[in-house]
Amino acid sequence: MKAALLNPCFFPEVKRGSERLIRELANGLVAAGHEPTLITSHPGRPSRADEDGLHVIRNWRPPDEKLRRRLYPDYLTHVPFSYASLRAGDYDIANAFYPTDALAAVRWSERAGRPAVFSYGGLPDRAVLADRRHKLSILERAVRGSAAVVTSSRTAADAMRRWLGVDARPIYPGVDLDAFAVGNGRAEEPTIFCAASPDDSRKRVGLLVSAFAHVRRERADARLVLLEPRNSDSARRNGLDGAGIELIPQVDAPSALAPTYRRAWVTALTAYREAFGLVLVESLACGTPVVGTRDGAVPEVVNGDGIGRLFDGDDERAVARALLEGFELASDGGTASACRARAEDFSSARCSREYEALYLDLLGRHG
Amino acid sequence: MERQGSQFEVSVVVPSHERVTRLRWLLNALEEQTLPRDRWELVVVHDSTDGTEELVTTHPLAHAGLLRRVRLDPGTGSASRQRNAGWHATSAPLVAFADDDIRPEPTWLERLVAAAREHPGAIVQGATKPDPYEAEIMKWAPRARSIDVDPPGPHAQSCNILYPRAALEAVGGFDESIRTAGEDLDLAARVRAKTGAAYVGAPGALAYHAVDTFSLLGAVRFNKRWETLPLVFKRHPELREQLEYGVFWKRRHAFLPAAIAGAALHRRDPLFALLAVPYVLHALPHRGTHPMGRLRAAAELCGRAVVDASEMWTMAKGSVRHRTLML
Numbered sequence: 160m161k162a163a164l165l166n167p168c169f170f171p172e173v174k175r176g177s178e179r180l181i182r183e184l185a186n187g188l189v190a191a192g193h194e195p196t197l198i199t200s201h202p203g204r205p206s207r208a209d210e211d212g213l214h215v216i217r218n219w220r221p222p223d224e225k226l227r228r229r230l231y232p233d234y235l236t237h238v239p240f241s242y243a244s245l246r247a248g249d250y251d252i253a254n255a256f257y258p259t260d261a262l263a264a265v266r267w268s269e270r271a272g273r274p275a276v277f278s279y280g281g282l283p284d285r286a287v288l289a290d291r292r293h294k295l296s297i298l299e300r301a302v303r304g305s306a307a308v309v310t311s312s313r314t315a316a317d318a319m320r321r322w323l324g325v326d327a328r329p330i331y332p333g334v335d336l337d338a339f340a341v342g343n344g345r346a347e348e349p350t351i352f353c354a355a356s357p358d359d360s361r362k363r364v365g366l367l368v369s370a371f372a373h374v375r376r377e378r379a380d381a382r383l384v385l386l387e388p389r390n391s392d393s394a395r396r397n398g399l400d401g402a403g404i405e406l407i408p409q410v411d412a413p414s415a416l417a418p419t420y421r422r423a424w425v426t427a428l429t430a431y432r433e434a435f436g437l438v439l440v441e442s443l444a445c446g447t448p449v450v451g452t453r454d455g456a457v458p459e460v461v462n463g464d465g466i467g468r469l470f471d472g473d474d475e476r477a478v479a480r481a482l483l484e485g486f487e488l489a490s491d492g493g494t495a496s497a498c499r500a501r502a503e504d505f506s507s508a509r510c511s512r513e514y515e516a517l518y519l520d521l522l523g524r525h526g
Numbered sequence: 527m528e529r530q531g532s533q534f535e536v537s538v539v540v541p542s543h544e545r546v547t548r549l550r551w552l553l554n555a556l557e558e559q560t561l562p563r564d565r566w567e568l569v570v571v572h573d574s575t576d577g578t579e580e581l582v583t584t585h586p587l588a589h590a591g592l593l594r595r596v597r598l599d600p601g602t603g604s605a606s607r608q609r610n611a612g613w614h615a616t617s618a619p620l621v622a623f624a625d626d627d628i629r630p631e632p633t634w635l636e637r638l639v640a641a642a643r644e645h646p647g648a649i650v651q652g653a654t655k656p657d658p659y660e661a662e663i664m665k666w667a668p669r670a671r672s673i674d675v676d677p678p679g680p681h682a683q684s685c686n687i688l689y690p691r692a693a694l695e696a697v698g699g700f701d702e703s704i705r706t707a708g709e710d711l712d713l714a715a716r717v718r719a720k721t722g723a724a725y726v727g728a729p730g731a732l733a734y735h736a737v738d739t740f741s742l743l744g745a746v747r748f749n750k751r752w753e754t755l756p757l758v759f760k761r762h763p764e765l766r767e768q769l770e771y772g773v774f775w776k777r778r779h780a781f782l783p784a785a786i787a788g789a790a791l792h793r794r795d796p797l798f799a800l801l802a803v804p805y806v807l808h809a810l811p812h813r814g815t816h817p818m819g820r821l822r823a824a825a826e827l828c829g830r831a832v833v834d835a836s837e838m839w840t841m842a843k844g845s846v847r848h849r850t851l852m853l
Contacts, residue, residue: 230663285551285629286659292667292739299547324550324581 160193162518163250165241165260167234169199169215174411176437177256177280180332180510185213187511198244198260200237216244232291234259242266252518254278258294258301265304274306274521279327281311282434282455283318298323306521309514311435312456328517332435333510334502338414339444341499344421348380349486352423352447354416354438355430356409357388357397363429363452363473365397368404370429370478375403377483384419413441420445425467425485428457429478436460439467444502446495448488450481460505465497535565536639536688537616541608542572542626546581548736549626553585553593556624561636563592570626571596571612573603606700606709609684613694621694625685627736629657634731638688641728648724649693649714651677652686652731660737668811668826669745669833673735677727680768682714686733693717706751708758715762742829746836753844760850774853775841781805782834809834 164185169178181197188195189212197213200220208215218240226235234257242263245253253268254276255261261277268275279302281287289295302308302319308327310316319327351371355362364385371383385399387406393399399406410416420426426442426449433455440460442449449467451457461467467488468481488494538556542549549570556568568587572578572595579597587593596611613621620642622635634652641650656664656672664670675683687710697716700709717723740748755775759765766772774780781804788801811826813819841853 230667285554289657289660289736290662292663295547321554322551323547324577 160188160252160518160522161248161250162188162193162195163245163248163253163264164195164197165245165253165255165257165264166197166199167220167237167257167260168201169197169217170210171411172201174413176332176435177278179413179437180278180280181256182213183333183335183507184511184514186211187508188515189213191511191515193515196248196250198241200234200240205240218244230292232259232294232297238263246270251522252276254514254518255301255305256280258297261301261305262297265300268304268306274518274524275304276307276309276517276521277301277305278309278330279311279315279319280434282315282432283322284432285322288322302327306524307517309517312459314456314459315434330510330513330517331505332437333507334437334440334444334505335414336444336503336506339417339420339441339502341444341446341495342421344418345424345489346382346422348382349378349425349489350382350384350423351425351427351450351482351485352384352419352442353427353429354386354420354441355428356386357393357399358390359430361430361432363431364393364399366473366475366478367427367429368398368401369475370482371403372401373476373479374482377479378486381486384423416441417445420447423447424489425450425482427478427482427485428452430457431455433457440502440505443467443498444505446498448485448494448498450478450485460501462501463497465494466501467498532617532619533564534567534616534618536561536567536620536622536635536642537613537618538566538568538622538624538635539609539612539616540568540570540624540626541603541605541612542570542574542578543603543608544574544576544578545626546574546577549578550581550585551629552624552626553581553587555629555632556635557587558632559630559635560633561639563590565639566592566635567616567618568593569596569612569615570594571598571603571608571615573598573600573608575600604702604705604709605684606702606704610699610702613691613699619691620688621691622688623684623686624733625735628654628685628733629736630686630731630733634686634733638686638728638731641726641731642688642690645724645726647690647693647721648726649678649682649690649717650688650726650728650731651675651679651682652688652733653677653727653729654683654686654733654735656737657734659734663739664737667737667739668829669740669742670737671740671748672737677729677731678725679727681711682725684710684713685735686731688728689713689717690723693721693723696721704754704757706754708752708755711765712758712761715758715765719762742832745829745833749833749836749840752837752840753847756841756844756850756852757848759852760848769852773851775837776834778805778809778830778834779838779841779853781808782831782838785831786835805831 185195221236223236245267253264255264264275302325310327316327316329357364428451431454439449453469470477470481582595654675785802785805791798813823
């Protein structure tokens with residue numbers, strides 16, 4: 160099977176969740192004997208490369224700053240080139256991981272008579288579906304023109320049904336269980352780690368910092384490890400210079416955070432509207448219990464008291480209580496294995512298998 | 527106030543045409559209304575082919591028995607025809623009209639009904655504001671359109687308004703010969719003239735309206751719908767006090783002919799350019815003080831003049847057709 164994967168950007172330019180998902184999905188497809196090609200874009204000259212079995216076509220992405228300023232969606236300018244690359248290849252299926260790329264995939268699907276898949280990485284919600292010009296019409300075209308729509312969780316699939324009227328198939332993103340493994344190195348002092356970017360207000364790192372002050376009243380030796388913000392305003396706004404707070408550099412390879420997960424007693428994610436919560440699964444894979452918001456897809460991941468705690472709303476005392484309970488949980492000898500067992504439900508191999516099954520199913524239907 | 531034979535206090539009527547996702551968002555918002563469900567009913571009247579039929583038969587409100595639909599032949603509807611079909615299909619003594627591109631607050635219907643109780647027999651208009659989720663588009667995009675009403679507004683827009691059923695019956699509802707624009711203003715004027723009904727506002731009955739953006743050509747095409755407006759002002763001369771100098775639909779329209787003349791004549795004498803100043807002052811969009819912002823505002827001003835000119839052209843055609851004067 161020749162599968163075209165489309166995403167506006169890729170390593171090394173950007174290393175977010177969707178880029179990691181594509182890389183690991185490609186690994187799984189290659190291992191299963193398929194031929195994945197990534198059609199992506201970058202600001203430089205067009206190029207083609209073979210990167211660990213993944214054929215990568217990088218088209219030129221013309222500057223789009225003016226379009227962004229005029230409230231058009233991000234990543235529009237490369238779409239004609241992505242479409243041309245699709246037309247030039249002999250692909251059996253195309254899977255777009257971004258709405259504007261789905262425009263190219265859907266048009267290709269209509270012309271070529273082959274199936275297009277659209278993977279929506281976020282949590283659909285009224286607040287974000289029409290906040291840019293033509294964003295809604297792009298999304299409508301993406302979801303209605305694709306043979307299948309994939310979301311990152313059941314919660315996101317339910318939201319897709321509620322807000323766009325589409326029945327999506329949930330496929331959880333995978334975690335590399337070899338890179339994130341249980342091991343030694345837990346800190347002597349109770350340590351909380353948060354792998355979310357303090358620059359993103361949706362992650363509510365400020366709430367975590369406020370809760371941490373309450374934790375310190377109970378456990379004066381507690382420490383909070385956060386990623387360094389890229390924006391100095393974020394540090395000031397979130398009060399990241401408080402006692403017991405340690406900032407570590409943001410890393411290019413997420414697996415480099417594995418020792419930090421193992422060092423922590425608890426990993427916290429105070430974000431709301433999470434479509435999945437990949438960092439929680441990475442923590443669980445390292446045997447570290449988690450604390451998260453009872454919102455979005457987080458309760459799907461943290462589905463039992465043996466692996467973590469959930470809190471409601473934005474009450475810093477409730478977050479602090481959950482963190483202190485997380486410390487107790489970390490002291491329980493059986494917690495690490497329970498966490499690891501839960502993380503194994505979210506392996507990269509499982510994710511790739513589910514995508515492969517979806518592709519073959521669609522090709523069977525189209526064939 | 528209860529009408530014999532009706533189990534509901536208010537009927538909500540929604541006309542819809544090829545806007546399935548916006549309609550879905552409206553239905554989702556209606557799901558969250560605080561007015562108890564045994565006190566209201568909902569009818570959607572559509573002539574769409576875009577999946578609306580599936581939506582209105584499978585939405586949770588339909589499963590709850592609250593939502594009924596009336597289906598017209600595809601493409602045969604108009605706002606007037608659909609609203610009439612809707613209120614005729616219902617029975618409650620109060621009829622609330624909501625457009626398919628609004629998103630009411632949870633207390634919308636409760637407050638609209640409360641205002642109707644406070645003012646028996648009155649037309650009650652709720653407040654409509656551009657959707658805050660789309661506020662940035664409204665603020666920055668050229669040719670963005672939404673609806674902003676501090677009720678009771680002079681145009682009696684039917685995107686968020688309530689009529690007593692008796693008033694609708696007294697005048698026969700909307701005039702279906704007015705297909706594209708002004709049918710709501712016409713209805714309110716006829717109801718007030720015939721029944722003496724009061725026209726009151728319910729600022730707490732708040733709904734948010736979608737923001738649409740248009741290309742220059744799209745905006746010019748969109749303006750064709752206003753051709754029926756002169757007919758409404760001909761029928762109801764008392765409404766002319768809403769017009770600038772009794773003739774112009776918008777103040778900018780009053781200044782545009784002089785601006786065009788100034789642009790045409792400024793080569794003969796630069797002083798003629800001063801004729802454009804009133805229009806520029808009224809029409810120049812604010813895009814900040816940065817030189818690029820000023821350049822952008824100037825560029826948008828040209829587009830705005832084209833749109834204004836097309837509006838005036840549409841009004842002129844409507845004026846000829848309906849033998850009246852409105853520009």
